Amino acid sequence: MIRAMRVVIADKFPENYLLEFRSLGLEVQYHPDASASELPNVAREAEILVVRSTKVTRETIEAASRLQLVIRAGAGIDTIDVEAASARGIYVTNCPGKNSVAVAELTVGLILALDRRIPQNTAELREGRWNKKEYSKADGLKGKTLGLVGLGSIGQAVARRAAAFEMNLVGYTRSPHPELAQSLGIIPCSTLFELAERSDIVSVHIPGNSENRGLFGESFFSRMKHGATFVNTSRGSLHDTAALEKAMRERDLRVGLDVYNPEPEGGAGPFDHPLCKLPGFVGTHHIGASTEQAQNAIAAEAVRICREFVQLGQPLSAVNIERASPAKAQLIVRHYDRVGVLASVLAIVRKYGLNVEEMTNTIFAGAKAAVATIRLASLPPDAMSEELTNLKEQIIQVTVKPC
Ligand SMILES: NC(=O)C1=CN([C@@H]2O[C@H](COP(=O)(O)OP(=O)(O)OC[C@H]3O[C@@H](n4cnc5c(N)ncnc54)[C@H](O)[C@@H]3O)[C@@H](O)[C@H]2O)C=CC1
Ligand SMILES: O=C(O)C(=O)COP(=O)(O)O
Secondary structure, three states, X not given: OOOOOEEEEXXXXXXXXXXXXXXXXXXXXXXXXXXXXXXXXXXXXXXXXXXXXXOEOHHHHHHOOOOOEEEEOOOOOOOEOHHHHXXXXXXXXXXXXOOHHHHHHHHHHHHHHHHHOHHHHHHHHXXXXXXXXXXXXXXXXXXXXXXXXXXXXXXXXXXXXXXXXXXXXXXXOOOOOHHHXXXXXXXXXXXXXXXXXXXXXXXXXXXXXXXXXXXXXXXXXOOOOOOXXXXXXXXXXHEOHHHHHHHHHHHXXXXXXXXXXXXXXXXXXXXXXXXXXXXXXXXXXXXXXXXXXXHHHHHHHHHHHHHHHHHHOOOOXXXXXXXXXXXXXXXXXXXXXXXXHHHHHHHHHHHOOOOEEEEEEEEOOOOOEEEEEEEEOOOOOXXXXXXXXXXXXXXXXEEEEEO
8 A cells, every 4th residue: 555655844834834735645744843863763754854953964864764855944954964865865955045035134133233232232221221322332334335245045135135224235156146246236256355355244145064164264354344243144154153252352343143053952952152242242043034924935835845746756956966967878769658668778778787877758649659868877889779779669769879
């Protein structure tokens, strides 16, 4: 008997969207408080695993023997062992762009909070002190230069909001798009250091992958203007905390963070961080994506990806598909649509020791004939094409092309 595919949701998820998973014919298991160490057990029987920041380790991937798809209900995929998933042929997808506005709103909130010292104002009021004298000192944002590192979905959303504050915008990105930058009024910087030197406020919107680890260290902060502002709502692994502390103490750098390295697992727990006690610091609890609007948009996207997966057998936007195909040749076989034809073709390909990299089979109207496109690791010898052509009862035509 074929059992329904099981989707395990191992993080907090809007409950009304759980019904939508069920309407796809999926069996839903909801574990909102699962930790990374519980996940190998929780996901053991799952075909589809949906997570927010809960870490999906190699151990989970290897324990979940039925797993076919991991959906990161968010943007950053640094919490998932994508390499382990790829090694077992498991798709990994994220929900790009669906929480960008929420992160951009928080970024602007941090920038304003740092300029006007809103949390410090509130703390003094709570302690029963009126201190207009101290808190009357603020710069204002109009005419200040905001330097955006990363001009993807969130960087662009921040740029649009900063433009409303009449700020000047400079940007640095790995994937320059001059027309887009121009349309957003962003002046491109050719290096990260140029951005550091030109900006009054730097805001970081790049992934926390291994290449970007520690990108913001002493050499970057020492190029920032004295008294400038650094905001990171992307990942804690991107900045060097000790260098940031030094810059705060020696160069009056103001710092706004939503992300830390490390962060406590789960929703609540003790937290002791060296920057939090410094006067120029404003921070939040990795809540960039945590608005109802963003979580509904993320949940709707996770459901859409599941629907696509159930209907097509694959997600169309997995992050771990080999983009540069290793195939060197295409073997195109037009054949009769009969039992065993593809098996005969593949047996001959195997006899010649050729690895199949990709393969599709398209049926023509009436289901009498089909075309198989088999992409091979190397060009086959002429003898193989001849052998295939000789299968006259099964094969209509054989073509070989390099690719
Ligand atoms: N605080 C929070 O709750 C959230 C944090 N994030 C973080 O924000 C990051 C960015 O998100 P999106 O804008 O949606 O991603 P995105 O993929 O749309 O944009 C990232 C951009 O960064 C660029 N980039 C990568 N490395 C770079 C480098 N070294 N220098 C300059 N540019 C570089 C890429 O070319 C790309 O254009 C995510 O990877 C995630 O870590 C995302 C959502 C919520
Ligand atoms: O989407 C992202 O990359 C985030 O960092 C948001 O994480 P969260 O969904 O709040 O655990």
